Amino acid sequence: MTFEEFVEARLQALLRYAVMLAGDPHTAQDLVQETMIRAQLKWRQIAAADMPERYVKRMLTNVYFDLHRGSWLRRVVLRGVDLEATMEPRAVGDHADGLAERDQVWVWLGRLPRQQRAALVLRYYEGLTDGEIAEVLGRPVGTVRSWISRALATLRAQVGPALTKGAAP
Structure with a gap:
Protein backbone atom coordinates (compact mmCIF):
# COMPACT_ATOMS: atom_id res chain seq x y z
CA MET A 1 0.00 0.00 0.00
CA THR A 2 1.34 3.41 -0.91
CA PHE A 3 1.17 6.42 1.38
CA GLU A 4 -1.40 8.05 -0.88
CA GLU A 5 -3.64 4.96 -0.77
CA PHE A 6 -3.36 4.85 3.01
CA VAL A 7 -4.30 8.52 3.34
CA GLU A 8 -7.25 8.14 0.99
CA ALA A 9 -8.55 5.12 2.91
CA ARG A 10 -7.93 6.20 6.52
CA LEU A 11 -7.72 10.00 6.72
CA GLN A 12 -11.34 10.58 7.79
CA ALA A 13 -11.14 7.89 10.50
CA LEU A 14 -7.91 9.43 11.83
CA LEU A 15 -9.53 12.87 11.83
CA ARG A 16 -12.53 11.58 13.82
CA TYR A 17 -10.16 9.96 16.32
CA ALA A 18 -8.20 13.22 16.63
CA VAL A 19 -11.42 15.21 17.24
CA MET A 20 -12.31 12.87 20.09
CA LEU A 21 -8.83 13.30 21.59
CA ALA A 22 -8.53 17.05 21.21
CA GLY A 23 -12.17 18.06 21.60
CA ASP A 24 -11.71 20.64 18.87
CA PRO A 25 -11.94 19.99 15.12
CA HIS A 26 -9.38 22.67 14.27
CA THR A 27 -6.80 21.28 16.67
CA ALA A 28 -7.64 17.80 15.40
CA GLN A 29 -6.87 18.89 11.84
CA ASP A 30 -3.51 20.25 12.99
CA LEU A 31 -2.76 16.98 14.83
CA VAL A 32 -3.61 14.89 11.77
CA GLN A 33 -1.62 17.15 9.46
CA GLU A 34 1.46 16.94 11.69
CA THR A 35 1.05 13.16 11.94
CA MET A 36 0.68 12.72 8.19
CA ILE A 37 3.85 14.75 7.57
CA ARG A 38 5.75 12.52 9.99
CA ALA A 39 4.17 9.37 8.55
CA GLN A 40 5.10 10.30 4.99
CA LEU A 41 8.72 10.74 6.03
CA LYS A 42 8.74 7.26 7.63
CA TRP A 43 6.36 5.53 5.22
CA ARG A 44 8.73 2.66 4.29
CA GLN A 45 9.07 1.73 7.94
CA ILE A 46 5.32 2.13 8.59
CA ALA A 47 4.32 0.13 5.50
CA ALA A 48 6.58 -2.71 6.64
CA ALA A 49 4.80 -2.88 10.02
CA ASP A 50 2.13 -5.52 10.62
CA MET A 51 -0.62 -2.94 11.12
CA PRO A 52 0.21 0.43 9.54
CA GLU A 53 -3.00 2.05 10.77
CA ARG A 54 -2.21 1.22 14.38
CA TYR A 55 1.32 2.55 13.90
CA VAL A 56 -0.03 5.85 12.55
CA LYS A 57 -2.69 6.01 15.28
CA ARG A 58 0.09 5.68 17.86
CA MET A 59 1.97 8.50 16.12
CA LEU A 60 -1.19 10.64 16.24
CA THR A 61 -1.67 9.88 19.94
CA ASN A 62 1.93 10.89 20.64
CA VAL A 63 1.48 14.14 18.71
CA TYR A 64 -1.61 14.79 20.87
CA PHE A 65 0.37 14.09 24.06
CA ASP A 66 3.13 16.44 22.86
CA LEU A 67 0.63 19.20 22.03
CA HIS A 68 0.62 20.58 25.58
CA ARG A 69 4.35 20.19 26.07
CA GLY A 70 5.18 22.76 23.40
CA SER A 71 5.35 26.50 23.48
CA TRP A 72 2.43 28.45 24.92
CA LEU A 73 2.22 30.25 21.56
CA ARG A 74 0.88 27.05 19.96
CA ARG A 75 -1.96 26.76 22.50
CA VAL A 76 -3.96 29.94 21.95
CA VAL A 77 -7.68 29.19 21.67
CA LEU A 78 -9.55 31.89 19.78
CA ARG A 79 -13.17 30.73 20.08
CA GLY A 80 -15.50 28.02 21.31
CA VAL A 81 -15.77 24.54 19.84
CA ASP A 82 -18.44 23.50 17.34
CA LEU A 83 -18.34 19.74 16.98
CA GLU A 84 -21.67 19.43 15.15
CA ALA A 85 -19.90 18.69 11.86
CA THR A 86 -18.13 15.61 13.27
CA MET A 87 -20.74 14.26 15.68
CA GLU A 88 -24.02 12.62 14.71
CA PRO A 89 -27.07 14.53 15.95
CA ARG A 90 -29.46 12.86 18.37
CA ALA A 91 -33.05 13.56 19.24
CA VAL A 92 -33.52 15.87 22.23
Missing part, protein backbone atom coordinates in the same frame (compact mmCIF):
# COMPACT_ATOMS: atom_id res chain seq x y z
CA GLY A 93 -36.56 17.77 23.42
CA ASP A 94 -34.89 21.17 23.41
CA HIS A 95 -31.92 21.87 21.19
CA ALA A 96 -30.35 24.17 23.80
CA ASP A 97 -30.50 21.42 26.44
CA GLY A 98 -28.72 19.04 24.10
CA LEU A 99 -25.98 21.58 23.38
CA ALA A 100 -25.53 22.34 27.07
CA GLU A 101 -25.30 18.64 27.87
CA ARG A 102 -22.75 18.03 25.09
CA ASP A 103 -20.68 21.00 26.21
CA GLN A 104 -20.69 19.73 29.79
CA VAL A 105 -19.43 16.32 28.66
CA TRP A 106 -16.59 18.03 26.80
CA VAL A 107 -15.74 20.00 29.96
CA TRP A 108 -15.62 16.79 32.00
CA LEU A 109 -13.47 15.03 29.41
CA GLY A 110 -11.20 18.06 29.13
CA ARG A 111 -10.39 17.85 32.84
CA LEU A 112 -8.98 14.34 32.49
CA PRO A 113 -5.23 13.85 32.07
CA ARG A 114 -4.25 13.32 28.42
CA GLN A 115 -3.36 9.65 28.89
CA GLN A 116 -6.67 8.84 30.60
CA ARG A 117 -8.65 10.69 27.95
CA ALA A 118 -6.78 8.91 25.15
CA ALA A 119 -7.44 5.53 26.80
CA LEU A 120 -11.18 6.32 27.09
CA VAL A 121 -11.41 7.48 23.49
CA LEU A 122 -9.62 4.37 22.27
CA ARG A 123 -11.90 2.13 24.35
CA TYR A 124 -15.31 3.69 23.90
CA TYR A 125 -15.00 5.59 20.62
CA GLU A 126 -12.58 3.38 18.69
CA GLY A 127 -13.78 0.14 20.35
CA LEU A 128 -10.29 -1.24 20.99
CA THR A 129 -9.46 -3.92 23.55
CA ASP A 130 -7.09 -3.33 26.47
CA GLY A 131 -4.27 -5.04 24.56
CA GLU A 132 -4.84 -2.94 21.46
CA ILE A 133 -4.98 0.25 23.52
CA ALA A 134 -1.73 -0.73 25.25
CA GLU A 135 -0.14 -1.21 21.84
CA VAL A 136 -1.33 2.18 20.55
CA LEU A 137 -0.24 4.02 23.70
CA GLY A 138 2.99 2.04 24.15
CA ARG A 139 2.15 1.14 27.75
CA PRO A 140 1.51 -2.11 29.64
CA VAL A 141 -2.06 -3.45 29.70
CA GLY A 142 -2.23 -2.92 33.48
CA THR A 143 -1.43 0.76 33.07
CA VAL A 144 -4.15 1.13 30.42
CA ARG A 145 -6.69 -0.55 32.70
CA SER A 146 -5.65 1.72 35.55
CA TRP A 147 -6.03 4.85 33.40
CA ILE A 148 -9.49 3.78 32.24
CA SER A 149 -10.56 2.93 35.77
CA ARG A 150 -9.32 6.25 37.16
CA ALA A 151 -10.88 8.21 34.31
CA LEU A 152 -14.26 6.56 34.83
CA ALA A 153 -14.06 7.15 38.59
CA THR A 154 -13.25 10.82 37.97
CA LEU A 155 -16.14 11.17 35.53
CA ARG A 156 -18.54 9.46 37.98
CA ALA A 157 -17.45 11.87 40.71
CA GLN A 158 -18.08 14.85 38.40
CA VAL A 159 -21.38 13.58 36.99
CA GLY A 160 -22.91 12.66 40.36
CA PRO A 161 -23.00 16.20 41.81
CA ALA A 162 -24.17 17.58 38.45
CA LEU A 163 -27.09 15.17 38.38
CA THR A 164 -27.96 15.99 41.99
CA LYS A 165 -27.91 19.72 41.19
CA GLY A 166 -30.18 19.21 38.19
CA ALA A 167 -32.68 17.15 40.20
CA ALA A 168 -33.09 19.71 42.98
CA PRO A 169 -36.13 22.01 42.67
Whole structure:
Protein backbone atom coordinates (compact mmCIF):
# COMPACT_ATOMS: atom_id res chain seq x y z
CA MET A 1 0.00 0.00 0.00
CA THR A 2 1.34 3.41 -0.91
CA PHE A 3 1.17 6.42 1.38
CA GLU A 4 -1.40 8.05 -0.88
CA GLU A 5 -3.64 4.96 -0.77
CA PHE A 6 -3.36 4.85 3.01
CA VAL A 7 -4.30 8.52 3.34
CA GLU A 8 -7.25 8.14 0.99
CA ALA A 9 -8.55 5.12 2.91
CA ARG A 10 -7.93 6.20 6.52
CA LEU A 11 -7.72 10.00 6.72
CA GLN A 12 -11.34 10.58 7.79
CA ALA A 13 -11.14 7.89 10.50
CA LEU A 14 -7.91 9.43 11.83
CA LEU A 15 -9.53 12.87 11.83
CA ARG A 16 -12.53 11.58 13.82
CA TYR A 17 -10.16 9.96 16.32
CA ALA A 18 -8.20 13.22 16.63
CA VAL A 19 -11.42 15.21 17.24
CA MET A 20 -12.31 12.87 20.09
CA LEU A 21 -8.83 13.30 21.59
CA ALA A 22 -8.53 17.05 21.21
CA GLY A 23 -12.17 18.06 21.60
CA ASP A 24 -11.71 20.64 18.87
CA PRO A 25 -11.94 19.99 15.12
CA HIS A 26 -9.38 22.67 14.27
CA THR A 27 -6.80 21.28 16.67
CA ALA A 28 -7.64 17.80 15.40
CA GLN A 29 -6.87 18.89 11.84
CA ASP A 30 -3.51 20.25 12.99
CA LEU A 31 -2.76 16.98 14.83
CA VAL A 32 -3.61 14.89 11.77
CA GLN A 33 -1.62 17.15 9.46
CA GLU A 34 1.46 16.94 11.69
CA THR A 35 1.05 13.16 11.94
CA MET A 36 0.68 12.72 8.19
CA ILE A 37 3.85 14.75 7.57
CA ARG A 38 5.75 12.52 9.99
CA ALA A 39 4.17 9.37 8.55
CA GLN A 40 5.10 10.30 4.99
CA LEU A 41 8.72 10.74 6.03
CA LYS A 42 8.74 7.26 7.63
CA TRP A 43 6.36 5.53 5.22
CA ARG A 44 8.73 2.66 4.29
CA GLN A 45 9.07 1.73 7.94
CA ILE A 46 5.32 2.13 8.59
CA ALA A 47 4.32 0.13 5.50
CA ALA A 48 6.58 -2.71 6.64
CA ALA A 49 4.80 -2.88 10.02
CA ASP A 50 2.13 -5.52 10.62
CA MET A 51 -0.62 -2.94 11.12
CA PRO A 52 0.21 0.43 9.54
CA GLU A 53 -3.00 2.05 10.77
CA ARG A 54 -2.21 1.22 14.38
CA TYR A 55 1.32 2.55 13.90
CA VAL A 56 -0.03 5.85 12.55
CA LYS A 57 -2.69 6.01 15.28
CA ARG A 58 0.09 5.68 17.86
CA MET A 59 1.97 8.50 16.12
CA LEU A 60 -1.19 10.64 16.24
CA THR A 61 -1.67 9.88 19.94
CA ASN A 62 1.93 10.89 20.64
CA VAL A 63 1.48 14.14 18.71
CA TYR A 64 -1.61 14.79 20.87
CA PHE A 65 0.37 14.09 24.06
CA ASP A 66 3.13 16.44 22.86
CA LEU A 67 0.63 19.20 22.03
CA HIS A 68 0.62 20.58 25.58
CA ARG A 69 4.35 20.19 26.07
CA GLY A 70 5.18 22.76 23.40
CA SER A 71 5.35 26.50 23.48
CA TRP A 72 2.43 28.45 24.92
CA LEU A 73 2.22 30.25 21.56
CA ARG A 74 0.88 27.05 19.96
CA ARG A 75 -1.96 26.76 22.50
CA VAL A 76 -3.96 29.94 21.95
CA VAL A 77 -7.68 29.19 21.67
CA LEU A 78 -9.55 31.89 19.78
CA ARG A 79 -13.17 30.73 20.08
CA GLY A 80 -15.50 28.02 21.31
CA VAL A 81 -15.77 24.54 19.84
CA ASP A 82 -18.44 23.50 17.34
CA LEU A 83 -18.34 19.74 16.98
CA GLU A 84 -21.67 19.43 15.15
CA ALA A 85 -19.90 18.69 11.86
CA THR A 86 -18.13 15.61 13.27
CA MET A 87 -20.74 14.26 15.68
CA GLU A 88 -24.02 12.62 14.71
CA PRO A 89 -27.07 14.53 15.95
CA ARG A 90 -29.46 12.86 18.37
CA ALA A 91 -33.05 13.56 19.24
CA VAL A 92 -33.52 15.87 22.23
CA GLY A 93 -36.56 17.77 23.42
CA ASP A 94 -34.89 21.17 23.41
CA HIS A 95 -31.92 21.87 21.19
CA ALA A 96 -30.35 24.17 23.80
CA ASP A 97 -30.50 21.42 26.44
CA GLY A 98 -28.72 19.04 24.10
CA LEU A 99 -25.98 21.58 23.38
CA ALA A 100 -25.53 22.34 27.07
CA GLU A 101 -25.30 18.64 27.87
CA ARG A 102 -22.75 18.03 25.09
CA ASP A 103 -20.68 21.00 26.21
CA GLN A 104 -20.69 19.73 29.79
CA VAL A 105 -19.43 16.32 28.66
CA TRP A 106 -16.59 18.03 26.80
CA VAL A 107 -15.74 20.00 29.96
CA TRP A 108 -15.62 16.79 32.00
CA LEU A 109 -13.47 15.03 29.41
CA GLY A 110 -11.20 18.06 29.13
CA ARG A 111 -10.39 17.85 32.84
CA LEU A 112 -8.98 14.34 32.49
CA PRO A 113 -5.23 13.85 32.07
CA ARG A 114 -4.25 13.32 28.42
CA GLN A 115 -3.36 9.65 28.89
CA GLN A 116 -6.67 8.84 30.60
CA ARG A 117 -8.65 10.69 27.95
CA ALA A 118 -6.78 8.91 25.15
CA ALA A 119 -7.44 5.53 26.80
CA LEU A 120 -11.18 6.32 27.09
CA VAL A 121 -11.41 7.48 23.49
CA LEU A 122 -9.62 4.37 22.27
CA ARG A 123 -11.90 2.13 24.35
CA TYR A 124 -15.31 3.69 23.90
CA TYR A 125 -15.00 5.59 20.62
CA GLU A 126 -12.58 3.38 18.69
CA GLY A 127 -13.78 0.14 20.35
CA LEU A 128 -10.29 -1.24 20.99
CA THR A 129 -9.46 -3.92 23.55
CA ASP A 130 -7.09 -3.33 26.47
CA GLY A 131 -4.27 -5.04 24.56
CA GLU A 132 -4.84 -2.94 21.46
CA ILE A 133 -4.98 0.25 23.52
CA ALA A 134 -1.73 -0.73 25.25
CA GLU A 135 -0.14 -1.21 21.84
CA VAL A 136 -1.33 2.18 20.55
CA LEU A 137 -0.24 4.02 23.70
CA GLY A 138 2.99 2.04 24.15
CA ARG A 139 2.15 1.14 27.75
CA PRO A 140 1.51 -2.11 29.64
CA VAL A 141 -2.06 -3.45 29.70
CA GLY A 142 -2.23 -2.92 33.48
CA THR A 143 -1.43 0.76 33.07
CA VAL A 144 -4.15 1.13 30.42
CA ARG A 145 -6.69 -0.55 32.70
CA SER A 146 -5.65 1.72 35.55
CA TRP A 147 -6.03 4.85 33.40
CA ILE A 148 -9.49 3.78 32.24
CA SER A 149 -10.56 2.93 35.77
CA ARG A 150 -9.32 6.25 37.16
CA ALA A 151 -10.88 8.21 34.31
CA LEU A 152 -14.26 6.56 34.83
CA ALA A 153 -14.06 7.15 38.59
CA THR A 154 -13.25 10.82 37.97
CA LEU A 155 -16.14 11.17 35.53
CA ARG A 156 -18.54 9.46 37.98
CA ALA A 157 -17.45 11.87 40.71
CA GLN A 158 -18.08 14.85 38.40
CA VAL A 159 -21.38 13.58 36.99
CA GLY A 160 -22.91 12.66 40.36
CA PRO A 161 -23.00 16.20 41.81
CA ALA A 162 -24.17 17.58 38.45
CA LEU A 163 -27.09 15.17 38.38
CA THR A 164 -27.96 15.99 41.99
CA LYS A 165 -27.91 19.72 41.19
CA GLY A 166 -30.18 19.21 38.19
CA ALA A 167 -32.68 17.15 40.20
CA ALA A 168 -33.09 19.71 42.98
CA PRO A 169 -36.13 22.01 42.67
